[in-house]
Amino acid sequence: MKIRTVLPALALLAALPAQAQDIKVGAILPYSGVYASIGEEITNAMALAFEEAGNAVNGRALKIIRADTETKPNVAAAKARELVTSDNVDFLVGPVASSEAMAIRDFVHQSKIPLVMPNAGANVLTGEKCSPYIVRVGFSNDQFVRPAGKWLFDKGVKSAFLLAPDYAAGRELMGGFKKSFTAAGGKIVGEEYSPFGQTSDFGPYLAKVKDAKPDAVFVFYAGSEAINFIKQAADFQLAKSVKITGAAWTVSPLFLPAQGEAAAGFLGSLNYVPALDNPANKAFQAKYQERHKRVASEFGAAGYESGRLIVEALKRTQGATKDKKAVIEAMHKVEMNGPRGPLKIDPATNNVIQNIYMVEARKGADGKVDLAVVDTIANVKDDVNGCAMNW
Amino acid sequence: MIQLLNALQLSMLLFLLAIGLSVVFGLMNFINLAHGTLYMIGAYVGFAVAKATGTYWAAFLVAPLAAAILGLVLYQLLFKRMQHQSPMRQVLLTFGLIYVGLDAVRLIWGNYSQSVPVPDLLKGQVTILGEPYPLYRLFIIGLGLAVLVLLHIGLERTKLGAMVRAGVDDAETARSIGIDTDRVFILVFALGCGLAGLAGIVAAPVLSVYPGMDMAILILTLIVVVVGGPGSLKGAALGALLIGMVDTFGRVFLPELALVMIYAVMALVLLVRPQGLLPIK
Numbered sequence: 001m002k003i004r005t006v007l008p009a010l011a012l013l014a015a016l017p018a019q020a021q022d023i024k025v026g027a028i029l030p031y032s033g034v035y036a037s038i039g040e041e042i043t044n045a046m047a048l049a050f051e052e053a054g055n056a057v058n059g060r061a062l063k064i065i066r067a068d069t070e071t072k073p074n075v076a077a078a079k080a081r082e083l084v085t086s087d088n089v090d091f092l093v094g095p096v097a098s099s100e101a102m103a104i105r106d107f108v109h110q111s112k113i114p115l116v117m118p119n120a121g122a123n124v125l126t127g128e129k130c131s132p133y134i135v136r137v138g139f140s141n142d143q144f145v146r147p148a149g150k151w152l153f154d155k156g157v158k159s160a161f162l163l164a165p166d167y168a169a170g171r172e173l174m175g176g177f178k179k180s181f182t183a184a185g186g187k188i189v190g191e192e193y194s195p196f197g198q199t200s201d202f203g204p205y206l207a208k209v210k211d212a213k214p215d216a217v218f219v220f221y222a223g224s225e226a227i228n229f230i231k232q233a234a235d236f237q238l239a240k241s242v243k244i245t246g247a248a249w250t251v252s253p254l255f256l257p258a259q260g261e262a263a264a265g266f267l268g269s270l271n272y273v274p275a276l277d278n279p280a281n282k283a284f285q286a287k288y289q290e291r292h293k294r295v296a297s298e299f300g301a302a303g304y305e306s307g308r309l310i311v312e313a314l315k316r317t318q319g320a321t322k323d324k325k326a327v328i329e330a331m332h333k334v335e336m337n338g339p340r341g342p343l344k345i346d347p348a349t350n351n352v353i354q355n356i357y358m359v360e361a362r363k364g365a366d367g368k369v370d371l372a373v374v375d376t377i378a379n380v381k382d383d384v385n386g387c388a389m390n391w
Numbered sequence: 392m393i394q395l396l397n398a399l400q401l402s403m404l405l406f407l408l409a410i411g412l413s414v415v416f417g418l419m420n421f422i423n424l425a426h427g428t429l430y431m432i433g434a435y436v437g438f439a440v441a442k443a444t445g446t447y448w449a450a451f452l453v454a455p456l457a458a459a460i461l462g463l464v465l466y467q468l469l470f471k472r473m474q475h476q477s478p479m480r481q482v483l484l485t486f487g488l489i490y491v492g493l494d495a496v497r498l499i500w501g502n503y504s505q506s507v508p509v510p511d512l513l514k515g516q517v518t519i520l521g522e523p524y525p526l527y528r529l530f531i532i533g534l535g536l537a538v539l540v541l542l543h544i545g546l547e548r549t550k551l552g553a554m555v556r557a558g559v560d561d562a563e564t565a566r567s568i569g570i571d572t573d574r575v576f577i578l579v580f581a582l583g584c585g586l587a588g589l590a591g592i593v594a595a596p597v598l599s600v601y602p603g604m605d606m607a608i609l610i611l612t613l614i615v616v617v618v619g620g621p622g623s624l625k626g627a628a629l630g631a632l633l634i635g636m637v638d639t640f641g642r643v644f645l646p647e648l649a650l651v652m653i654y655a656v657m658a659l660v661l662l663v664r665p666q667g668l669l670p671i672k
Contacts, residue, residue, distance in 0.1 A: 034502065037502065192646055195649055195650050201401060203397035203639075204639050207393045207394055207397065208643060224504040224599050224601040227506060227599045228597075232525075235509075235597070236516075237516060240523075258503070258504050258506040
């Protein structure tokens with residue numbers, strides 16, 4: 001056949017709607033902007049989970065359709081609409097930022113297309129603003145730090161100073177810690193919220209923490225703020241008088257190389273570290289590293305588990321996606337051992353029930369600082385927090 | 392006391408940045424919003440040099456030079472034509488450059504934060520009133536003061552300084568008595584850019600190096616220039632001192648108003664002394 005006859009035929013084929021039996025998963029994630037690397041990692045890891053299932057369930061092919069949110073809530077809202085109304089996706093997976101999740105929440109709830117969230121921790125998304133169609137595989141901010149409050153108190157931390165950036169996640173993480181820490185009998189001797197994204201010198205805050213003389217400071221920072229805080233705390237020798245603890249994203253493998261030795265001794269809670277010792281994680285990391293030449297972070301783990309959850313639920317419905325309620329209920333029945341450990345979706349809130357790990361940054365024999373798991377708090381589950389499921 | 396040192400250290404960084412911006416503005420009425428970008432470039436070049444050579448001091452020398460050269464290139468290619476155009480055009484052009492700089496840095500060094508180690512000589516702490524204080528931060532304060540003194544001497548005691556002062560005072564008269572104000576401008580511009588680069592590499596070990604570090608400090612720098620009075624060395628120094636203090640102590644004593652404080656000070660100064668605290672004219 002001549003190329004001239006092939007081309008129009010190809011064009012015709014491409015113009016045809018995708019075959020009805022494909023299962024379409026709309027990846028509503030940032031592929032440009034600050035969080036581009038996170039969106040990419042989640043998608044890659046999810047694709048890996050689909051691959052393991054042979055990219056199909058009951059003969060229906062699994063297809064990922066990417067939509068770039070640019071980490072902007074308004075763009076996310078428009079893209080969600082596009083995926084649902086013109087691409088006719090059967091599932092949505094994403095987004096990364098809570099602000100994006102809030103922006104698409106109402107639309108998802110009304111359109112009844114199951115949304116699986118590998119990230120976005122705002123408590124209300126599985127609390128007062130919960131929806132039966134929104135399933136969170138990642139974490140809630142509260143869940144992430146709540147176990148740390150009691151754990152640290154039991155280990156002898158009787159008073160704490162809270163320090164976080166002044167925005168929703170910073171406040172929610174501090175709130176979650178405060179709740180369990182004070183309930184256990186701990187005392188908060190001070191709290192500071194630094195202007196979000198506008199603080200590079202933590203000197204003033206560090207001096208304030210020292211003056212308050214707490215047993216520990218509990219912090220959450222990310223990005224350059226995390227690096228600056230950790231390095232400056234070491235410059236001021238804060239650790240000599242105050243134990244440095246917090247949401248262990250602050251010393252995420254993403255920032256550890258830049259923080260170096262200054263991070264050693266940081267004690268905090270996390271829901272995943274690449275070094276977790278379980279078969280599912282080892283297999284996942286081996287595959288991911290072989291394919292993408294780098295260690296998968298917590299984002300990759302959650303992306304992979306989001307993919308797995310979809311596959312396992314579909315197996316239970318024999319590949320049927322029409323009855324959305326049945327799909328969600330199938331998700332509730334899935335119990336899996338993911339890279340993070342045992343996972344389950346709580347039918348009361350649609351938030352994940354997962355292990356939270358207490359980790360410590362330790363300097364290894366090679367001089368490199370790495371995260372070591374100190375303790376495991378198993379099956380951490382959120383309260384209902386005002387969530388009522390309106391199907 | 393510790394907080395006072397923290398405030399001084401911020402003031403000195405702001406001074407290094409503001410002085411270039413301020414004098415260029417005073418001399419030629421040229422607003423270079425990309426001044427912060429040169430600070431960031433200085434930090435990144437410093438980071439690259441420190442990594443390649445393994446010594447901070449090489450970076451300390453190269454970074455200001457790189458920023459100055461880049462400043463000169465930008466001047467020859469772009470700013471020269473814009474010099475006598477409306478401020479709005481200057482603002483738009485240099486604002487655009489901020490984004491170009493940001494993406495260039497992302498392209499070359501990636502999105503993640505990098506860090507520059509503190510030089511061995513300045514590692515460690517000094518005990519001040521029973522509290523350990525990082526030696527490196529004292530170095531920043533000392534360096535800022537040294538630059539201030541040097542610039543003061545240069546401006547008051549040298550021929551070039553006299554030419555600069557004449558240019559700022561009255562460019563037309565200066566030209567008519569044979570001062571090549573354009574040349575003076577280029578020199579001052581390069582020096583200002585170099586100081587921005589110096590601020591970048593000096594800040595790098597404490598504040599780390601990341602895309603967007605320029606925006607964090609540009610606003611503060613602009614406020615310093617406005618508060619101090621454009622074109623004046625003393626104004627920049629006083630403005631930097633005031634804003635550094637207000638920002639630091641605002642965060643300590645009135646954390647809820649931390650962000651508002653510096654703007655409130657600026658508004659107050661503009662109301663009472665619209666020409667700035669220590670204007671040149």
